Amino acid sequence: MVHERKKPAPIPVSAGGASAHGGMSVEDGRVKLSLPSGESADVLLYGATVVSWIAGGEEKLFLSEKACLDGTKAVRGGIPLVFPVFGKSTDGPTAALAQHGFARICKWELLGKTSENESSIQVDFGLGPENLTVDLRKAWPYAFGLIYSVTLTRTSLETKILVRNEGNETFDFNLLFHTYLRVPNVGNVSIEGLKDIAYRCKVTGTEAVQEMPELSIQQEVDRVYADVPGSVVVKSGGTPLYRVERSNLEDVVVWNPWESCANIADFGPSDGYKNMICIEAGAVSKWHKLEPQNVWEAGAIVHL
Numbered sequence: 001m002v003h004e005r006k007k008p009a010p011i012p013v014s015a016g017g018a019s020a021h022g023g024m025s026v027e028d029g030r031v032k033l034s035l036p037s038g039e040s041a042d043v044l045l046y047g048a049t050v051v052s053w054i055a056g057g058e059e060k061l062f063l064s065e066k067a068c069l070d071g072t073k074a075v076r077g078g079i080p081l082v083f084p085v086f087g088k089s090t091d092g093p094t095a096a097l098a099q100h101g102f103a104r105i106c107k108w109e110l111l112g113k114t115s116e117n118e119s120s121i122q123v124d125f126g127l128g129p130e131n132l133t134v135d136l137r138k139a140w141p142y143a144f145g146l147i148y149s150v151t152l153t154r155t156s157l158e159t160k161i162l163v164r165n166e167g168n169e170t171f172d173f174n175l176l177f178h179t180y181l182r183v184p185n186v187g188n189v190s191i192e193g194l195k196d197i198a199y200r201c202k203v204t205g206t207e208a209v210q211e212m213p214e215l216s217i218q219q220e221v222d223r224v225y226a227d228v229p230g231s232v233v234v235k236s237g238g239t240p241l242y243r244v245e246r247s248n249l250e251d252v253v254v255w256n257p258w259e260s261c262a263n264i265a266d267f268g269p270s271d272g273y274k275n276m277i278c279i280e281a282g283a284v285s286k287w288h289k290l291e292p293q294n295v296w297e298a299g300a301i302v303h304l
């Protein structure tokens with residue numbers, strides 16, 4: 001059941017000091033969530049991009065060593081948020097927007113810590129037209145409201161989004177969590193949960209159905225799997241590393257640029273593709289319509 005949460009007033013970003021016992025702290029546009037047991041997640045206000053998730057003393061997300069973290073460019077790594085368009089559209093209301101839309105290149109408001117206990121902490125971020133540049137507002141002139149919630153537990157990282165149409169016009173959108181998972185060696189990775197699912201291969205421009213029970217990554221992979229019914233499991237050498245569970249996000253994009261990462265200016269090191277696999281939970285294979293005053297909610301949990 002969708003509940004109509006209104007975006008509350010932002011809190012000043014100078015708030016909060018770090019605590020050895022966990023909690024939320026804010027410094028230089030970076031919000032840190034941490035638990036007394038040692039897990040942490042860092043979220044930049046720029047793009048509300050999760051740039052670090054540490055559990056068991058290890059970083060779980062891939063962040064390019066050349067990633068720009070100063071708000072001049074979408075972050076290469078972590079969890080950039082894709083909205084309102086996945087990829088680049090050539091026509092329609094999102095045609096004037098850059099690839100993957102504006103959510104990942106705008107500065108979000110910190111709405112605050114919404115829940116906390118010994119084993120879990122949730123922090124919310126908000127974005128509306130007032131946070132967009134004049135040019136972006138012109139390019140996509142809808143009255144929208146986004147509330148993005150990041151929840152850290154001892155064994156998972158959850159990302160949830162609420163999209164509101166606050167205007168008088170229906171709009172179409174895509175939404176995706178562009179999650180760069182860190183892996184020891186992508187050549188040993190197998191991905192389960194995609195058997196018998198139809199996908200569009202963006203490398204070859206073809207459509208196919210996956211026959212193999214597991215997808216292994218031995219070259220550039222860029223596939224949009226539509227209507228994936230269950231969770232996706234990432235294994236390394238047969239051992240499960242991550243299980244990605246989705247709610248109201250029907251599609252899964254699997255991306256690894258392989259050696260063509262050499263063509264991506266902010267990708268590093270040059271063999272960094274070996275240490276990442278993007279498993280992107282999204283609603284991207286078709287447009288989603290949001291009528292005036294309606295709300296749409298979705299989420300993804302990466303379980304260890």
Ligand SMILES: O=P(O)(O)OC[C@H]1O[C@@H](O)[C@H](O)[C@@H](O)[C@@H]1O
Nearest residue numbers: 099100178202222223253255280
């Ligand atoms: O370089 P960007 O805009 O962050 O996109 C990275 C990749 O994102 C993936 O989601 C797309 O399927 C790829 O086609 C794209 O190359």
